[in-house]
Amino acid sequence: MTSRQPLFDRLVALSASDWDAYTHHPFVEAMGTGTLPQAAFRHYLVQDYLFLIQFARAYALAVYKARSLEEMRSGLRGLSAILDKEMDLHVDYCAGWGISRAEMEASEEDMPTVAYTRFVIDAGLAGDLLDLHVALAPCVIGYAVIARRLAEAGGVRDGNPYSLWIAEYASAAYQDLAASAVESLDRLAGDDLSDGRLVRLAKLFGQACRLEAAFWQMGLDKAP
Numbered sequence: 357m358t359s360r361q362p363l364f365d366r367l368v369a370l371s372a373s374d375w376d377a378y379t380h381h382p383f384v385e386a387m388g389t390g391t392l393p394q395a396a397f398r399h400y401l402v403q404d405y406l407f408l409i410q411f412a413r414a415y416a417l418a419v420y421k422a423r424s425l426e427e428m429r430s431g432l433r434g435l436s437a438i439l440d441k442e443m444d445l446h447v448d449y450c451a452g453w454g455i456s457r458a459e460m461e462a463s464e465e466d467m468p469t470v471a472y473t474r475f476v477i478d479a480g481l482a483g484d485l486l487d488l489h490v491a492l493a494p495c496v497i498g499y500a501v502i503a504r505r506l507a508e509a510g511g512v513r514d515g516n517p518y519s520l521w522i523a524e525y526a527s528a529a530y531q532d533l534a535a536s537a538v539e540s541l542d543r544l545a546g547d548d549l550s551d552g553r554l555v556r557l558a559k560l561f562g563q564a565c566r567l568e569a570a571f572w573q574m575g576l577d578k579a580p
């Protein structure tokens with residue numbers, strides 16, 4: 357019975373308090389209500405641009421770590437989704453907040469950005485493809501879960517400056533991407549995951565959730 361439960365659900369259950377602290381962080385709740393200070397969001401946006409560059413490197417590593425052509429192509433789709441789509445979207449979106457590409461490129465990575473992105477890359481370098489995808493899961497899937505909840509609670513509405521952010525990650529395209537990330541965890545894990553491996557994977561997952569929470573907190577800490 358437990359083996360039929362998606363690996364993602366088991367990881368969330370094993371790291372419930374870290375997962376909840378990440379997905380219900382005060383930064384997230386304030387985006388939903390529209391009360392997040394703009395300075396917090398702008399700092400987050402610039403750091404997220406730098407985050408995405410490193411995230412692309414993590415997908416490049418997924419191509420390298422692939423054990424089959426199919427897995428290589430899947431890593432390549434993730435890489436090009438970031439480089440060819442998400443980065444451009446991000447630049448357009450930041451322009452709407454008066455932040456130029458030049459300003460983002462001139463910015464330095466804050467410690468939480470360095471910590472999170474290099475943690476993910478190291479998880480992939482030191483481990484196998486499943487370790488890497490588990491370390492990536494809170495990013496890819498977490499944003500889909502957060503945005504869906506905020507959208508269902510009425511976060512996308514006139515007058516909420518964060519509507520577009522919520523709508524983007526609540527969109528069918530992003531929700532589909534997250535659903536395929538959930539499936540790929542099960543495909544990579546196969547059906548003979550030992551208890552010991554599960555515990556090690558849950559450690560990676562919980563750490564990534566704490567680093568996501570620290571990423572939100574970095575934004576809040578910039579609010580006057």
Ligand SMILES: Cc1ncc(CO)c(N)n1
Nearest residue numbers: 404407494495496499571
């Ligand atoms: C910090 C962070 N986590 C996850 C995502 C989703 O891609 C993102 N853009 N930024």
